[in-house]
Amino acid sequence: MSRRTWANWARTVRCTPRYLVHPCSEREIVAAVLLADRAGLTVRAAGSGHSFNPLATTDGVLVDLTGFAGIENIDQDARTVTVRSGTSLSAVSAALLEVGLALPSIGTLAEQTVAGALSTGNHGSGFKHPALSGLVESLRLATADGTVREFSRDGTPELFRCALTALGTLGVITSVTLRCVPSFNLRVSEHSESLASLLERFEEWACSAEHVACSWMPWGDTVTSRFLVPTEEPATAQAARQRYATTVSEVKAGLIGLSAGLAPHGVPTLSRLLADRSAGPAGYVDAAHRVFTFPQPVKFVALEHALALPDVPDALNELRGVLRRAGRYSPYSVLVRVGAGDDVPLSPAYGRQTGYINLTVPRSAAFLELHRAVETVLRDFGGRPHWGKAHTATAEVLAPRYPLWDEFQRVRGELDPQGRFTNDFVARVLGPTAPGQLLERS
The missing domain is CATH 3.30.465.10 (Uridine Diphospho-n-acetylenolpyruvylglucosamine Reductase; domain 3)
Structure with missing residues (x-):
């Protein structure tokens, strides 16, 4: 100790x-x-x-x-x-x-x-x-x-x-x-198209591969989708280099963030200057866990909200307008992922097919203002914030968004009646502990 x-x-x-x-x-x-x-x-x-x-x-x-x-x-x-x-x-x-x-x-x-x-x-x-x-x-x-x-x-x-x-x-x-x-391998492929085109068929896109995600720079109209498909093919020779390409992109974003800390409106220009125009779409095969993850050496701050899947296209369109009117951009792309619903009371995906919208920004007050603007939009669409990422929601905002909120609070009150496992942040997002009656025992 x-x-x-x-x-x-x-x-x-x-x-x-x-x-x-x-x-x-x-x-x-x-x-x-x-x-x-x-x-x-x-x-x-x-x-x-x-x-x-x-x-x-x-x-x-x-x-x-x-x-x-x-x-x-x-x-x-x-x-x-x-x-x-x-x-x-x-x-x-x-x-x-x-x-x-x-x-x-x-x-x-x-x-x-x-x-x-x-x-x-x-x-x-x-x-x-x-x-x-x-x-x-x-x-x-x-x-x-x-x-x-x-x-x-x-x-x-x-x-x-x-x-x-x-x-x-x-x-x-x-x-x-x-x-x-x-154990299994995944084949990685990428495809670029207009944001408008993807949003028109968003639910179809979301089902188009075992694992899908897309990234979008809000000052542009192009979105890049990443498709991961299980395969029996062996890992390709260049798999490691392709995997680290994402890490290189993270480093570039970090450098742009440092350079544009005092002028976030300059991010699009810097991003274009540092773009690797010689790199084609990623296409490789590797072990699944090496495809899912990549080294992230640059420190940043991330926000993410989970929305009901049908609300994602409208939310992204609204975000595009808000960010362009503000004239401030992050050097990191907006990342969109999807997932199945579940029955976990405090899961952001509880009870519905879910679209996750993530915005990463450098650790600078000038960029953190973007989080506040984005959070306002996503909250208006019923978003549930990721519990481990940046957000300003309170228990009053969150409770109506979780149908089993009271069930969780009953269990919490029984297992921790004195409120030992809390802090100021927990009190803000969940409220105080209230001793309760446990419905079942092990």
């Missing part, structure tokens, strides 16, 4: 907890929770720190799970993997590849921890695939009274659903069992 400052990945959020704990065992996690209880302190858990908001901060007990990592078991017959909560998605994918298994879909941040990804609603793209929580068979949770409880899809369905995306408010996740599939 030590008293020192903790910062998130983007270095935009910091806190100095009274106790910063680096557990190496489940028992040590429980001890940290009990320490907070005895001292009357709040307790939060942190992983790789990829939340762009103060979700993990506390002046009480901060449990840093990055050292509590590793594969506990791989059951090849059942096609499941059990991992410690601080294990990165990249480590899980590498271990699975060695035994011929894989996760069917993950997001772009390979270094994010499993517990952090679950707790904030992390997702990939494609209508056949819900958020990462859809792969969970069971999880273990160190709760406020110092007990470790196991919740499973079959044994404790209500508690299980609530624990999957809980913002760390029900306890500290200690281990997770995930469902896997046989």
Whole structure:
């Protein structure tokens, strides 16, 4: 234990907890929770720190799970993997590849921890695939009274659903069992067209490949779609170089952000000057987890809202007008992904096929103004903000957007009646803890 400052990945959020704990065992996690209880302190858990908001901060007990990592078991017959909560998605994918298994879909941040990804609603793209929580068979949770409880899809369905995306408010996740599939490769292809053309057939586009995404620079009228299709073809020789092309684009965007920090209106010109006109559309085959993810060395801040799929075209058209009238642009493209709905009470994809609209900006006050403009538009379309990304929503705004909000709050009140697993940000987005009656017990 030590008293020192903790910062998130983007270095935009910091806190100095009274106790910063680096557990190496489940028992040590429980001890940290009990320490907070005895001292009357709040307790939060942190992983790789990829939340762009103060979700993990506390002046009480901060449990840093990055050292509590590793594969506990791989059951090849059942096609499941059990991992410690601080294990990165990249480590899980590498271990699975060695035994011929894989996760069917993950997001772009390979270094994010499993517990952090679950707790904030992390997702990939494609209508056949819900958020990462859809792969969970069971999880273990160190709760406020110092007990470790196991919740499973079959044994404790209500508690299980609530624990999957809980913002760390029900306890500290200690281990997770995930469902896997046989390892597979993906063929990557890209296609450019006008934004108007894509929006006219948006729902058809969203179903056009196993995994689809598109990116759009708002000062232009062209959108580039990326299609990922499972294949039995071997990895191509240039796969690594193609994969790192995305990283190079991120670095260029970061450099443009530094150069245009005082003049965001100059971003389109700088972007055109740094564009690689010799590069053709990406087309390659590689292992799925290497296609889904890419190294992201540049620090940034991201906003993302989940919208009902039919609302995405109108939202993008509205965003185009708002951004062009403002004359301010981010050097990063607007990213659009899609996903299946689910039954997790606090999942942004709850109950509906979902379109995710993401805007990344440099860490500069001049660019952060763009987030406020974009958030206003997406909120008007009923968007649910990603729990780990930048947003200003409050519980009053969010509660009506989640049909099972009250169910989650009942479970929260029972598992954490004293409000140990909270902080100012959690209180803002979820409200205070209220002791409640648990509907089922493990």
